[in-house]
Amino acid sequence: MKKVVFFTDENKIGNALDNFNLRGFANKKIPFKLHMGEKDNKYFPKKETVKKVVMALKERKIKPFLFDTTVSYQGIRHTKKGYYELIEIHGFSKKNIGCDVIIDDKGSPVKIEDRDYEVVEHLYKSSHIFAFSHVKGHIATGFGGAIKNFGMGGVTKETKRKMHHGSxxxxxxxxxxxxxxxxxxxxxxxxxxxxxxxxxxxxxxxxxxxxxxxxxxxxxxxKDADIQFVLACAAKACLQDKNVIYFNDVNRIARGCDCDPEAGPIICPDIGYLVSDDPVAIDKASLDLIYDVKPGIFEKINKVSPFKQIKFSEEIGLGSSSYQLIEL
Ligand code: SF4
Ligand code: SF4
Incomplete structure (x- = not known):
């Protein structure tokens, strides 16, 4: 069965959300998984858009808190203290956005395809999650969207390090x-x-x-496995058996990731926003919309196919690449 992916603009985000059964999300504190950018990166999610989405969730009685994890490489986000400093610099404070902000780096083990991944506690313990993923290129995986937001962004520093070393x-x-x-x-x-x-x-x-x-x-x-395979497995470790709504921000599409201070240039015109309950469908739809305008762009600039993560994710049962796009 084809998964539904809604394609919308900033003014109809609430309408898109209303197409999903949000009853289980209401009156719960839920992680709003968001990569809040790296120091000197120019393309990370806009605080105004994040605030709009947070408000739309709150209007539906959901209680989101912005959430992310520390990173394995040296830099401001390597420690929780540094990441909280960056949050202030990038404007994602509680005062600006209207909800708490939590950075986590403790995890619990989850085995997927015979490998152990440490999923950070706030995701591990949550039955309901909201995913805000900025779509852009990535030096190792060709592109990053919802799968990458969790596959690298939802696990501990030790797991991130192991994933990179294994490839x-x-x-x-x-x-x-x-x-x-x-x-x-x-x-x-x-x-x-x-x-x-x-x-x-x-x-x-x-x-x-x-x-x-x-x-x-x-x-x-x-040395161990393709990074896009372990990425798909780690995403599944974070997301299996959870209720998740995925929101992809397909704008400011740069060559590199929001963790890259030199991620530019922009390689595709802005596309819009997608909403779905399937991480594979929403990433495949994001890629297809970008490739309609710029065929093969991520292979050309990053020398790796981003569709591998879609294929691996589907093979291990994370979601479906078959989707129906509905424009609102
Ligand atoms: S040696 Fe290979 S895996 Fe290591 S950074 Fe260079 S291209 Fe990447
Ligand atoms: S790319 Fe060429 S030089 Fe490098 S390992 Fe392969 S055959 Fe050897």
Whole structure:
């Protein structure tokens, strides 16, 4: 059966929400999962839009609190204290938005496809969740939407680190032709090739897997698994058996993620807003709408297909890529 995805503008967000059964959400404190941007990033969600969505939920007797997790890399969001400072800088304070803001980094283990993921407590313990996902490009996964909001944003720092480390390359000497493609595509210059030697600087490697994706000779394999596969699994760890409404902000679509201080340029005109109860359907619809205007854009700029996360998510039962788009 096709999943319904509503396509709307900022003035009809409430109308879109009213198409879902919100009875179970009413009178509950629910996490409003939101990536609140990185220092110096220019494209993260607008506080005015977040406030509008929060107000629409409150008008329906839902009690949201903005929620996110700390990150594994060094930076202001590495600690809860730093993230709370950034929240003030980016204007997501309780005073501005009208609801509490909570940052969490303690987790509980959930096993998916034989791997352990630590889901942060506020998601783990919630039966109902609201997801606000800004859609944009991503250096490792091609693009980021609802699946990525949870697959990376809903787990602990330790799980984030493990996911990245597991998608680092392992060199296969007997297959390598020393063509140099992996070194060319590595965004962090972590690979060097001289004559018949292949070297990797582990300190520079981010575990994006782009080198593996672009080697046509099976000269590189993942240490554990493709990052888009573990991303789908981690999202399922956060979301399985939960009641979730997903809201995708398909505007300010930059090359890179909201965690990248140099995420620009904008690579597609603004599209609008999508609402659904299926994370795979809403991400597939977001990608299709972007590709209608800019075919193949994420493969071109990030050298990886964003559709892999859709395929993996569907295969492990996170949701359906088959959808019906209804314009409001
Ligand atoms: S892209 Fe593959 S074949 Fe080419 S140098 Fe890298 S590992 Fe070797
Ligand atoms: S995984 Fe990413 S950062 Fe690491 S070597 Fe490959 S392309 Fe470079």
């Amino acid at each position: 680092r390359p392992v060199f296969q000497k007997d297959k390598c032709t020393y063509c140099g493609v992996c070194a060319e595509v590595c965004p962090f210059n972590a690979i060097t090739i001289n004559e018949n030697t292949w070297n990797q600087n582990m300190n520079k490697c981010f575990g994006c897997g782009i080198c593996i994706e672009n080697c046509k000779n099976q000269g590189l394999i993942h």
